[in-house]
Structure formats: structure tokens, C-alpha cells
Amino acid sequence: MEMYPMYSFFSEEHRILKRMVRQFVEEELNPHVDEWEEAGLVPREVFKRLGELGLLGIRFPEEYGGAGADMRTTVAFVEELARCRSRGIVMGILVHTDMSSPHLVRSGTVEQQRRFLPEIISGKKICAIALTEPGAGSDLAGIGTTARREGKNYIVNGSKVFITNAINADLFFVLVKTAPELGHRGMSLLLIEKGTPGFEVQRMPKKLGMHGSDTGELTFADCPVPVENLIGEENRGFYQVMSGLQIERLVSSVAMVGHAQQAIEDAIQYAQERELFGRRLADFQVTRHKLARLQTKLEAARQLTYAAARTIDEGLDATAVVSMCKAFCADVACEVADECLQLHGGYGYMEEYDIARLYRDIRLWKIGAGATEVMYEVIAKKMGLQEQERRAPSEPVRAESGR
Amino acid sequence: MKIVVCLKRVLDTQERVEIAPDGKRLVSTGLDYVMNTHDECAVEEAIRIKEAKGGQVTVLSLGPSGATETIREAIAMGADEGLLLEAEGDEEAWGPKSTASALAEALKGLEFDLVFFGLESGDGSHHQVGLAVAEALGLPAVDGVKKIDFQDGKIVVRRAVELGEEVFELEPPAVLTLVDGMNRPRHPSLRGIMLAKRKEIKTIKVAPREEPLRLIQLRKPPERAGGEILGEGKGAIPKLLEKLHEAGLVR
Structure with missing residues (x-):
């Protein structure tokens, strides 16, 4: 599977898993991706099939059908899943496995886990997470969706946008304000089921890329959500969501690396077949150096994903390394996509080759799962570079005596 | 039904x-x-046979210590046990004969009704080991089986031959x-x-017996000349026929 020999981040079981996932993607996903891209969503059966193979509960408890495995196993899975020729489908699957349902394992009660996890792990129920709103994305504390306690229910009002799996999902993890006056200290995470009165989903059909993924808008109008669907503690939702973001960012980074690796492999093949000026494209030194440089950067990006996964497996605070990983992988993957498209010349601009779709799809990742700018803010903060309050213009500037 | 599957x-x-510098x-x-x-x-x-009729599937492989991965893959698919014959000595010393003799020796210590081999390996392609093991154990062998059925306590196997198939009935043990x-x-x-990860793979170190077969040299096939375009559509037929006659492919 590797292009060149290198120490293995993976153990025996991971390599067996990788071969299995690679075959599954080649045999059961890739032959259908054009159809699914056209339809704008993946059939629910795909989730059931992933469930049969045990791929929807990799790190989840075995008592509910999970595999109880580590982050490295997830990395092995995602690297190979990313060879799916529809990056939108990959995103939909990862939203289910790593961006939404882990909240139930991390913060849910035993009762909640017993109720929902078996169907999530078997793929009978599909999950989504709803944080972003028309007026608040990176600025999560600024969301306006509220949940007011009324007897045995929360009454939810507000709307969410850019929600992946919106059409397919049965279970939505929704960030709401239970105490709006407390800002980010007054937010909670609710599990809202499809079909709850007052909850509507509308498709957001036109996107630059990720056409295989069903993106939608959610609206809640006096939507009653049973109190027992509160995930974690009331008013701790912001912190729960923040801690979950590390895994979301890592898996998206691993996916980007997988996508970019495939783009490079495709470009190598193209460069060895395409002739111009009587020679193969690969016979031009500029082509070889370009691909070698991209592969070198991509290897660095990949190693950063391994470092981040290791940090998480060792139970350390992975915020800094994950943020670096997310920002760097998105940069490298977009660069790879751009350069590989260029290498294809005019054909790269046509739908005939996968690179056109990949180029559109990959661009999302500088925005989704935490914009690159937000990543840099997090990293800077970890470096001790915090923004200070702006001084009033009249105030004299005092000499600072260091920190 | 107890089945041992030998795999590589x-x-x-x-x-x-690529071919290594020593060729x-x-x-x-x-x-x-x-x-x-x-x-x-x-x-x-x-x-599949185990699932239908009960029994046990044991996987047996000869190879380096890293071959436990392949054995575990078979266990992950549903096999029950694994045994590795860890090959000592030079890779060259492990030809079809010495491999078959080590496998036969190990099989003597295992209980089985059937021993399965793949037809041949994708690397050496000698197509010898399975049959040599049967010979060493004095067991009947059918080569190139494409279907196995069970009828009235007998095992019915079919093998494809040119223009049809051969059907054999046999009683265990067989290869x-x-x-x-x-x-x-x-x-x-x-x-x-x-589950396979937690499974212990029993390992026995084996040294090669004499191997009468020596590989001298691997060579790449000669580069094929580019094709010739004879024309397009129906107009190309006469010229194509002429070429086929020349090559003796049609009369």
C-alpha cells in the first residue's frame, strides 16, 4: 500500500483493516459515486453495510457493538475510506462516526447509550451535528438557537445551516442556548430526533463541491425536545463541543491526506501516459520535481496526523497539535489538488478525470471543521500570543516590562 | 468437518x-x-463449509515471522486457529519441495478431514506444493477444484477441464x-x-530440507513491440485476414 518503505505507524490489525477498507471502497463505493454525486446524497444502505463491517463504532464500547479500538485504528480506517472518489460521501460518513455520535459516548448517560448506540453502530440510524447558524460559525458563542425549559421538555427555537447529513440523518446533536444571558457558559447539547414536531429540514442544494453529501438547513419552531435528550450537563454544551472538535479536526485531516495522496497517484499515472513534444510528461524534470515536492509536503502532513493521533491515544491535550494538523493538511491538500489539476492541463478542467471533482471537494476543508484562521488563533494562544484589549487612542502607551 | 487451509x-x-539485483x-x-x-x-x-456443517478451520502457513498478519487476516474472516511454520535459512532454500515437506510434517500433527490449498501462488506459480503434500501424506488429491458438494457422506468435487468438467467422489481425508x-x-x-488480534498464533521454527530445485535467474519478458494499425472499420478486414493467415491463426 505504501509508495516507499518507511517505519510503520500501524500494527498488524491496522494493516488488515486497511486492506479490507480499501477493497470495500473499490468494490462497493467507487462504482456508484457518479450516481450518488448526481443524487446529492448517499443511500442509507451504505451506512448499514459499513455497520455490518463494524466500521461505525471503531472506538465505541464493545457492549453496544463497537470495537473498543484506539485512534490509530480510526486513522487506518479514514486513510483508506478517503480513497472514495466522492469526498462528500467520506465527509457524510465521518460526520456520523467521528463528529457527532462520539458525544453520546463521551457525555451521554448509560440509559442514552443503551437507547441510541446500537442503532448508530449498526448504521440503522444516521447522525448529524448542528452547530453553525446563519449568523454564527467560527464564533460559536454567538449562536441564537434557544431551548427554554417547560415541564418535561425543552422548547427549541432557531435555525442551523450547512448541516452535513441533514436529509439522511435521524439523530441531530444540536447546540442550543439554555441560559442565553450566560453566553458560552449557558449552552447545552440536545439530541433531537427527526420527526419531532416543529423541526424541519430543508436541503441546501447548490455547493461548490462535496456534491455527494446532503447539506441542509434545520429550523426549529417551538420544537419540544424531552429533557432526557440532554447530552451531558446543562450549560456545559460549549465545552463538550469544543473537546469533541479535536477528533473532528483530526479525522478530517486524515481524510484530506488520503484524498491528496490519491490525487498524486492519479497525476503520476497521467504523467506517465500523456505525451507532449514527443516525450511523456513524466520525462520532463519539472514534472518529476513538482510531484516529488508535493509528496514530500504530503508526507509531512501525514506524519502530523500520526503525531496528533498518538497524542490523543496517550490522553494528552491535543489541541495545539490537532490545530496545526488541520491547518497544515488543508493547505497541503489544496496545493496538491491545484498542482495536480494543472498537470492535467485542459483535461484537468473537465469532469472526465477525478481531479476536477477533487479540486472542488478539497477546498471545503480550509473552512469546514474549523476554519484555518481559527486554527491559527488556537495555535497562537498555545504559543502565549494572546490578543490584548485595544487601548483607547488617548491613553498613553506605557512601556511593558515583558511578561 | 475439520479443514486445514494452507496459505501463503x-x-x-x-x-x-521489480527483480532484485541478484536476479x-x-x-x-x-x-x-x-x-x-x-x-x-x-x-x-x-x-462456508464450517458455517453449513460445523467443524473447525485451521490456517497453516510457512513464511517469515511477519506472515502472522496473513494468518490473522484469515482468522478475522472466520478461521478458528492459526499455525505458522517460521522459515529459517535462506529464502532460496525454500523451493516447492522443501516447503511441501515442512507442511506435510506439520500436517501429521494436526487432525483434519480435508486440506485446502490455493491452486498456485501468485509469486512463484510453481503449482506443486499442494500436490507434493498429498503425495508425502499418501492422500488422494484433486487439483483445480471449482466446486465442492456433500452428498450422502461423500464429498463431490468438480474440476474444470477443457470443454467440460470432471466430477470426483471422495472420502476424507483428502487434499x-x-x-x-x-x-x-x-x-x-x-x-x-x-478477535484475531487477541488470538495467539502458534509458531514452530522449521529449517529447510534439501531442495532439488534451484532458481537460477528471473528475467523480465522482452519489451513488446508496439501494435500495428491496419486501417479503420470494414476496410481493414482484408489486411487483417492476410496478417492472420501469415501468422497461421486462420486457415
Whole structure:
């Protein structure tokens, strides 16, 4: 599977898993991706099939059908899943496995886990997470969706946008304000089921890329959500969501690396077949150096994903390394996509080759799962570079005596 | 029904494989080994028989210590036990004869009704080991089996031959070599992979016996000349016929 020999981040079981996932993607996903891209969503059966193979509960408890495995196993899975020729489908699957349902394992009660996890792990129920709103994305504390306690229910009002799996999902993890006056200290995470009165989903059909993924808008109008669907503690939702973001960012980074690796492999093949000026494209030194440089950067990006996964497996605070990983992988993957498209010349601009779709799809990742700018803010903060309050213009500037 | 499946790990043919400088081995630029394709079908067939009739599937492989990965893959698919014959000595010393003799020796210590092999390996392609093991154990063998049925306590196996098939009836114990394509091997599930991870693979070190067969030199096939375009559409037919006559392919 590797292009060149290198120490293995993976153990025996991971390599067996990788071969299995690679075959599954080649045999059961890739032959259908054009159809699914056209339809704008993946059939629910795909989730059931992933469930049969045990791929929807990799790190989840075995008592509910999970595999109880580590982050490295997830990395092995995602690297190979990313060879799916529809990056939108990959995103939909990862939203289910790593961006939404882990909240139930991390913060849910035993009762909640017993109720929902078996169907999530078997793929009978599909999950989504709803944080972003028309007026608040990176600025999560600024969301306006509220949940007011009324007897045995929360009454939810507000709307969410850019929600992946919106059409397919049965279970939505929704960030709401239970105490709006407390800002980010007054937010909670609710599990809202499809079909709850007052909850509507509308498709957001036109996107630059990720056409295989069903993106939608959610609206809640006096939507009653049973109190027992509160995930974690009331008013701790912001912190729960923040801690979950590390895994979301890592898996998206691993996916980007997988996508970019495939783009490079495709470009190598193209460069060895395409002739111009009587020679193969690969016979031009500029082509070889370009691909070698991209592969070198991509290897660095990949190693950063391994470092981040290791940090998480060792139970350390992975915020800094994950943020670096997310920002760097998105940069490298977009660069790879751009350069590989260029290498294809005019054909790269046509739908005939996968690179056109990949180029559109990959661009999302500088925005989704935490914009690159937000990543840099997090990293800077970890470096001790915090923004200070702006001084009033009249105030004299005092000499600072260091920190 | 107790079945032992003998399998081999081979270099992934999707990798770029080249001939080593000594001209006697293949080397891969990557490091990935996979289960030989014919053997994968043999594992699948054994598991299907176990699922239908009960019994046990044991996987036996001769190879380096890293071959436990391939054995575990078979266990992840549904095999029960694994045994590795860890090959000592030079790779060159392990030809078909010495491999068959080590496997036969190990099989004497195992209980079985049937022994399955894949038809041949994807790397050496000698197509000898299965039959040599049968010979060493004094057991009946059918080579190139494409279907196995059970009727009134008998095992009915079919093998493809030109223009038809041969049908054999046999009683265990017997050795069968199975062909790729007789079934579609399942994907191991992650649950199976995690179970296989915890499974201890028994390992026995084996030294090569004398190997009468020596590999002298591997060579790449000569570069093929580019094709010739004779024309387009119907107009090309006369010229094509002429060429086919010249080559003696039509009369």
C-alpha cells in the first residue's frame, strides 16, 4: 500500500483493516459515486453495510457493538475510506462516526447509550451535528438557537445551516442556548430526533463541491425536545463541543491526506501516459520535481496526523497539535489538488478525470471543521500570543516590562 | 468437518514489483504483502463449509515471522486457529519441495478431514506444493477444484477441464487445490480483526530440507513491440485476414 518503505505507524490489525477498507471502497463505493454525486446524497444502505463491517463504532464500547479500538485504528480506517472518489460521501460518513455520535459516548448517560448506540453502530440510524447558524460559525458563542425549559421538555427555537447529513440523518446533536444571558457558559447539547414536531429540514442544494453529501438547513419552531435528550450537563454544551472538535479536526485531516495522496497517484499515472513534444510528461524534470515536492509536503502532513493521533491515544491535550494538523493538511491538500489539476492541463478542467471533482471537494476543508484562521488563533494562544484589549487612542502607551 | 487451509503471503501485485539485483528474487518498493488470491478463496470455502456443517478451520502457513498478519487476516474472516511454520535459512532454500515437506510434517500433527490449498501462488506459480503434500501424506488429491458438494457422506468435487468438467467422489481425508473465482471471499469485519488480534498464533521454527530445485535467474519478458494499425472499420478486414493467415491463426 505504501509508495516507499518507511517505519510503520500501524500494527498488524491496522494493516488488515486497511486492506479490507480499501477493497470495500473499490468494490462497493467507487462504482456508484457518479450516481450518488448526481443524487446529492448517499443511500442509507451504505451506512448499514459499513455497520455490518463494524466500521461505525471503531472506538465505541464493545457492549453496544463497537470495537473498543484506539485512534490509530480510526486513522487506518479514514486513510483508506478517503480513497472514495466522492469526498462528500467520506465527509457524510465521518460526520456520523467521528463528529457527532462520539458525544453520546463521551457525555451521554448509560440509559442514552443503551437507547441510541446500537442503532448508530449498526448504521440503522444516521447522525448529524448542528452547530453553525446563519449568523454564527467560527464564533460559536454567538449562536441564537434557544431551548427554554417547560415541564418535561425543552422548547427549541432557531435555525442551523450547512448541516452535513441533514436529509439522511435521524439523530441531530444540536447546540442550543439554555441560559442565553450566560453566553458560552449557558449552552447545552440536545439530541433531537427527526420527526419531532416543529423541526424541519430543508436541503441546501447548490455547493461548490462535496456534491455527494446532503447539506441542509434545520429550523426549529417551538420544537419540544424531552429533557432526557440532554447530552451531558446543562450549560456545559460549549465545552463538550469544543473537546469533541479535536477528533473532528483530526479525522478530517486524515481524510484530506488520503484524498491528496490519491490525487498524486492519479497525476503520476497521467504523467506517465500523456505525451507532449514527443516525450511523456513524466520525462520532463519539472514534472518529476513538482510531484516529488508535493509528496514530500504530503508526507509531512501525514506524519502530523500520526503525531496528533498518538497524542490523543496517550490522553494528552491535543489541541495545539490537532490545530496545526488541520491547518497544515488543508493547505497541503489544496496545493496538491491545484498542482495536480494543472498537470492535467485542459483535461484537468473537465469532469472526465477525478481531479476536477477533487479540486472542488478539497477546498471545503480550509473552512469546514474549523476554519484555518481559527486554527491559527488556537495555535497562537498555545504559543502565549494572546490578543490584548485595544487601548483607547488617548491613553498613553506605557512601556511593558515583558511578561 | 475439520479443514486445514494452507496459505501463503505474496507481494501485493498492485505494488511496483521489480527483480532484485541478484536476479533471484522479486522486491517491492513498498512493504505490503497480501494473501495469495487462490488461497483467499480456499479460506472462504472452508469457512462456508464450517458455517453449513460445523467443524473447525485451521490456517497453516510457512513464511517469515511477519506472515502472522496473513494468518490473522484469515482468522478475522472466520478461521478458528492459526499455525505458522517460521522459515529459517535462506529464502532460496525454500523451493516447492522443501516447503511441501515442512507442511506435510506439520500436517501429521494436526487432525483434519480435508486440506485446502490455493491452486498456485501468485509469486512463484510453481503449482506443486499442494500436490507434493498429498503425495508425502499418501492422500488422494484433486487439483483445480471449482466446486465442492456433500452428498450422502461423500464429498463431490468438480474440476474444470477443457470443454467440460470432471466430477470426483471422495472420502476424507483428502487434499484439494482450489481455484480463484469459485467464490467471492468475504471482507473480514473489524470485530473479526479485533478477535484475531487477541488470538495467539502458534509458531514452530522449521529449517529447510534439501531442495532439488534451484532458481537460477528471473528475467523480465522482452519489451513488446508496439501494435500495428491496419486501417479503420470494414476496410481493414482484408489486411487483417492476410496478417492472420501469415501468422497461421486462420486457415
